Amino acid sequence: MNAPMLADPPAAVTSPEWRRVVLAIGLGLLLLGALFNPEITAAVRTWDTSTAYNHCFLVIPIALYLLWDRRFDLVGIAPRPTPVVLLLGLPLALVWLVAERLGIMEGRQLLAISFVELLFLAVLGKRLWWAMAGPLLYLYFLVPFGDFLTPRLQDFTTWFIQHGLNVLGIPAYIDGYVIEIPQGSFFVAEACAGLRFLIASIAFGCLYALMMYRSPVRRGVFILVSIIVPIIANGFRGLGIVYLGYLLNSAEAAAADHIIYGWLFFSFVILVLIALGLPFRQDHISTRSATPASEPARVPFSMRGMLAVALGAVVVAAISPTVAAGLTMATANPPAGPSAINMGPGCEVSRVGLSVTGRTRVHTQHVVCGDVAMDMSWEVFSPHTTAGPLMSGRRRLVLRAETEDLREKWLRWPDGTPSAWQIMSSDDPEFTIAVSIWAGGKPVRPGLAMRATMAMDSLVGSAFTPIVVTMTPSVDWTTLKPIDRKDTEASLPAFLLRHRDLDQTIGALSAR
Numbered sequence: 001m002n003a004p005m006l007a008d009p010p011a012a013v014t015s016p017e018w019r020r021v022v023l024a025i026g027l028g029l030l031l032l033g034a035l036f037n038p039e040i041t042a043a044v045r046t047w048d049t050s051t052a053y054n055h056c057f058l059v060i061p062i063a064l065y066l067l068w069d070r071r072f073d074l075v076g077i078a079p080r081p082t083p084v085v086l087l088l089g090l091p092l093a094l095v096w097l098v099a100e101r102l103g104i105m106e107g108r109q110l111l112a113i114s115f116v117e118l119l120f121l122a123v124l125g126k127r128l129w130w131a132m133a134g135p136l137l138y139l140y141f142l143v144p145f146g147d148f149l150t151p152r153l154q155d156f157t158t159w160f161i162q163h164g165l166n167v168l169g170i171p172a173y174i175d176g177y178v179i180e181i182p183q184g185s186f187f188v189a190e191a192c193a194g195l196r197f198l199i200a201s202i203a204f205g206c207l208y209a210l211m212m213y214r215s216p217v218r219r220g221v222f223i224l225v226s227i228i229v230p231i232i233a234n235g236f237r238g239l240g241i242v243y244l245g246y247l248l249n250s251a252e253a254a255a256a257d258h259i260i261y262g263w264l265f266f267s268f269v270i271l272v273l274i275a276l277g278l279p280f281r282q283d284h285i286s287t288r289s290a291t292p293a294s295e296p297a298r299v300p301f302s303m304r305g306m307l308a309v310a311l312g313a314v315v316v317a318a319i320s321p322t323v324a325a326g327l328t329m330a331t332a333n334p335p336a337g338p339s340a341i342n343m344g345p346g347c348e349v350s351r352v353g354l355s356v357t358g359r360t361r362v363h364t365q366h367v368v369c370g371d372v373a374m375d376m377s378w379e380v381f382s383p384h385t386t387a388g389p390l391m392s393g394r395r396r397l398v399l400r401a402e403t404e405d406l407r408e409k410w411l412r413w414p415d416g417t418p419s420a421w422q423i424m425s426s427d428d429p430e431f432t433i434a435v436s437i438w439a440g441g442k443p444v445r446p447g448l449a450m451r452a453t454m455a456m457d458s459l460v461g462s463a464f465t466p467i468v469v470t471m472t473p474s475v476d477w478t479t480l481k482p483i484d485r486k487d488t489e490a491s492l493p494a495f496l497l498r499h500r501d502l503d504q505t506i507g508a509l510s511a512r
Contacts, residue, residue, distance in 0.1 A: 020303045021079045021123060028119045028310035035318055036112040042105050046144040052196035053144040055203055060142070066135035066210060073131060080125030081309045089118050089316030097320040101327075101455035102448075103388030109143040115317040122309050134210045141203050146195060153193035153231070160235030161188070161242055170246055176409065179242060183249050186242050187407055194234030197266045201230040204270060214282040222277050233269045240265075327384075327458060335465050336361070337380030338509040343367050343499060362397070366474060372495055373474035380510075383462040387451040390437065390466050394446075397470045398424060398435050410445075411493050413500065420445050420503075421496055425489055430480070432489045433472040434496060440464050441507045464510045471496070 033040060047056040092114050099107030120136055121129045129136070158177055165172045165181070173180040177188040205226025209219040340352050340363075351366035360379065367374045379393045411421040411434070420443030425432040436443050437450070440457070441464040444450045454466070473488050480488060496502070 017079060020306050023303070024123050024306035024310040025119060027307065028123070028313055029116065031311075031314045032112070032115060032119065032317060035314065035321060036108075036115075039105065039109045039112045043109055043142060043144055050144065050196075052147075052199050055200050056142055056144060059139065059203075062207060063135045063138045066138065066207075067132060069211070070132070070135070074128065077128045077131055079123065079128055079306075081123050081306055082125050083122065083309050083312060085118065085122050085126075086309075086312050086316050088121075089115065089313065090319075092118065093316060093320040097323060098455075100320065100324045100388070101386055101458060102451040103386045103391060103454070104451070105388065106143060106145045106147075110140070110145065112317075113140050113143060115313065118316075119310060119313040122313050123306060138206060138210070141206070146199055149198070150190050150193045150195050153195055153198070153234070154188050154190065156231065157193060157235050157238045158188045160232075161239045164235070164239035165242065168243060170243070172242075181242065181246055183245050186245065188238065190406060190408075192234075192238060194230060194237075197230045197234055197269075198227070200266070201226045201270070201273075205273070208274070208277060212277060212281045218280055218282065222273075222280075225276070226273060229269060229273060230266070233265065237265045335380055335382070337363060337378070337465065337467065339363065340365055341376065341378070341469075341502075341505060341509065343369060344501065344505075346370060360393070360396070369495070369499070372491055374471050374492075374495060375474045376469065376471050378467055378469040378506075381466040381468075383465055384458050385454065385466060386458045387446075387454045390439070390454065390468060391446065394435060394437065394468045397468055398433055411496055414497065418445075419443070419496075421493075423493055430477040430485055431472070432492050433470055434492055435468065435470045436506075438464075438467040438469070438506055438510050441510055443503050443507070464507075467506060467510050469506060 043056070047053045092111055096108060096111040099111060116139065117136060120132070124132070154177055158174065158179070161179060162172065162174050165179075170181055179186040179188065202223070205223045208226075209222045213219045213222065339354070340349055343349065347367055347369040349365050349367055351364070353364040355362045355364065362377055362379050364375065364377050367376060377397050379397065381390055381393065407425045409423050411419045411423055413419055419436075421434050421436045422445075423432065423434050437446065438444070439450060439454055440462060444453075471492065473491055475488055477485065477488075
């Protein structure tokens with residue numbers, strides 16, 4: 001590295017001026033943490049529950065180590081608080097408000113980190129911030145970002161497997177993400193899309209580039225390679241599992257330990273990346289000259305001045321959350337909503353219930369139509385709500401189906417038109433559930449168009465109350481035989497196809 005790891009820090013970095021900087025930044029970070037507590041809580045929850053983002057717990061320790069590793073490069077660069085850069089917080093505040101109205105938590109989290117960067121820039125000054133840019137920008141990996149890439153990664157993996165099987169001469173039938181060969185069926189689930197490998201590889205690639213290279217070009221090339229290689233490698237992993245099933249004459253045997261195969265394969269890919277990058281290492285090269293450049297005379301900032309700059313960054317960051325809090329007050333008391341949903345002739349509704357937790361009101365009912373029994377749940381939201389609370393309610397209602405090997409598909413009506421009912425199924429635990437969202441009096445699919453419409457409704461109101469509805473077969477899955485489980489799973493889309501008028505019924509109930 002640039003200096004022995006056990007060397008004492010330079011005196012310039014432990015001066016009283018630096019202590020004032022640390023105090024000002026520490027206070028600013030504490031206040032920003034309180035201001036963006038919802039974003040932090042949502043991020044930590046995702047780190048804990050999703051294997052794709054477990055590495056986020058290491059981001060802050062890594063950033064601190066990178067700063068310590070570069071402490072000798074900071075000699076001769078004095079902090080220069082720059083209050084004028086706080087003006088950059090105004091467009092950031094506007095973008096945060098847009099993300100909040102659209103219900104995009106990842107956007108809010110990215111903007112929260114951007115305000116942290118603004119705090120460092122305002123207190124440290126441009127030159128010192130640039131010298132610390134690598135470790136500071138690494139903090140963006142705290143954001144569990146990239147989940148929207150999962151469908152595209154599934155598409156690529158399926159395409160790669162299809163063409164690989166053609167090259168190997170193995171007959172296969174591809175239907176969506178389902179791959180059928182004579183030896184059995186495979187499903188390219190979200191867990192098989194390779195997102196966890198991709199995100200971890202990018203985080204590792206940036207760390208490796210910051211530690212091993214000094215040239216921006218070499219860093220950029222290695223980071224680009226760390227993006228491309230895991231995507232292609234995951235395609236080979238998927239192809240390998242299908243080919244193994246072909247060799248073993250059993251799809252179940254090949255897929256039994258596919259997660260372990262994946263991590264072993266990913267570890268091998270990381271080792272290959274390290275080996276490829278080592279010949280071009282530049283970690284022995286210092287980024288600064290031996291003699292620090294002299295700086296023009298300046299007026300030192302007092303402790304009060306630095307605190308004022310830090311508090312200014314917090315005030316600018318607080319603009320949009322304050323506005324959003326005022327807009328959200330209109331959604332504090334959602335309407336009661338329908339206490340029961342009539343399924344029409346031949347159906348009997350029973351066990352109608354209401355579960356209230358804080359502001360969350362979840363309605364339930366048991367429906368029997370002939371020899372088919374279903375359990376329904378729904379949650380009603382304020383006409384002024386944004387997509388964020390609506391999607392959170394959707395996740396609450398389908399929580400039991402949120403597993404690593406979740407299978408998802410959209411129901412299609414007999415005439416071929418797509419519906420807004422999404423069928424979610426899993427094998428461990430065995431479960432299947434259908435979920436749909438009603439907004440503006442009609443069923444809608446989650447997406448940017450829905451978010452934009454609800455963002456506008458949150459400002460001007462709507463004549464309809466948004467509703468999230470779920471339906472699942474009323475059975476004890478643990479007592480079902482394998483053949484009965486498949487029949488029960490198939491009964492859900494069949495039930496929805498027989499009751500297509502349910503859409504109109506729920507749409508009418510959502511009218512205010």
